Amino acid sequence: xxxxxxxxxxxxxxxxxxxxxxxxxxxxxxxxxxxxxxxxxxxxxxxxxxxxxxxxxxxxxxxxxxxxxxxxxxxxxxxxxxxxxxxxxxxxxxxxxxxxxxxxxxxxxxxxx
Amino acid sequence: xxxxxxxxxxxxxxxxxxxxxxxxxxxxxxxxxxxxxxxxxxxxxxxxxxxxxxxxxxxxxxxxxxxxxxxxxxxxxxxxxxxxxxxxxxxxxxxxxxxxxxxxxxxxxxxxxx
Numbered sequence: 001x002x003x004x005x006x007x008x009x010x011x012x013x014x015x016x017x018x019x020x021x022x023x024x025x026x027x028x029x030x031x032x033x034x035x036x037x038x039x040x041x042x043x044x045x046x047x048x049x050x051x052x053x054x055x056x057x058x059x060x061x062x063x064x065x066x067x068x069x070x071x072x073x074x075x076x077x078x079x080x081x082x083x084x085x086x087x088x089x090x091x092x093x094x095x096x097x098x099x100x101x102x103x104x105x106x107x108x109x110x111x112x113x
Numbered sequence: 114x115x116x117x118x119x120x121x122x123x124x125x126x127x128x129x130x131x132x133x134x135x136x137x138x139x140x141x142x143x144x145x146x147x148x149x150x151x152x153x154x155x156x157x158x159x160x161x162x163x164x165x166x167x168x169x170x171x172x173x174x175x176x177x178x179x180x181x182x183x184x185x186x187x188x189x190x191x192x193x194x195x196x197x198x199x200x201x202x203x204x205x206x207x208x209x210x211x212x213x214x215x216x217x218x219x220x221x222x223x224x225x226x227x
Contacts (some may be wrong), residue, residue, distance in 0.1 A: 031213060041158065042202050042217035056213060090156050100145040100206035100215055102163075106157035 003027075004105035006091050012111045015081060021076040021108045024093030028082075031055075032074040032100060034066055035090040043090055043104075049074060081112045115207050117216025126225050132190040134221045136203035139184065143205040147215070148177065148188050151200045161188070175223075193225045 004025045013019050023032065031050045035043035048056035049068040063085075065077040074091055088109055092102040118137045124131045136146075144165055147156035163170045163177040163186065170177045176189040190197055203218040 013201060035211070040220070042220055048213045050213070060210070100208060101159065101162065102149065102215060103159060106156045
């Protein structure tokens with residue numbers, strides 16, 4: 001089983017809203033990732049959590065706030081987003097000994113109005 | 114030095130033909146080279162991957178060829194089917210330490226005509 005589950009599948013929010021994206025995996029992976037993907041572009045890394053600790057923040061604006069409550073869950077809290085933040089947000093996970101073998105979820109399609 | 118260059122940007126192949134997508138990298142520290150397949154509205158799915166100690170890896174109709182001296186690797190899809198129509202991304206990464214990043218190519222949109 002290589003399933004990474006993301007909810008919701010679609011999200012529409014206004015620029016003053018607060019919302020959260022959720023990611024879950026039960027593969028025993030201890031590294032979890034958030035990516036942003038614009039249309040016809042490759043995924044861009046945003047954050048990496050390793051053993052529930054933030055390992056990488058790719059200079060992402062503070063209106064995106066990640067959280068890793070436990071080894072199976074990863075959240076991305078959204079606040080005061082801009083229309084240009086509209087994109088597909090992807091979660092991925094990997095085993096500690098195989099960091100580059102990343103398995104992606106189906107993503108959340110976010111539209112900011 | 115972190116770039117992975119992917120070509121072509123788009124590719125149209127007839128059903129039953131061979132699809133070939135090429136990637137080139139610069140950073141010789143890369144030691145893991147996966148290919149991802151992405152359908153519209155879905156996340157990328159790991160298709161096949163190779164490490165530089167082998168020159169070729171085959172899984173079903175999909176084959177990766179790796180040329181370490183030229184710093185190039187390619188994906189061959191044999192007997193291409195309409196269901197293979199998707200965007201393909203090559204990537205490169207470094208194992209060991211805290212190297213979590215994958216460097217992606219810009220993607221190839223493959224269309225297989227029936």
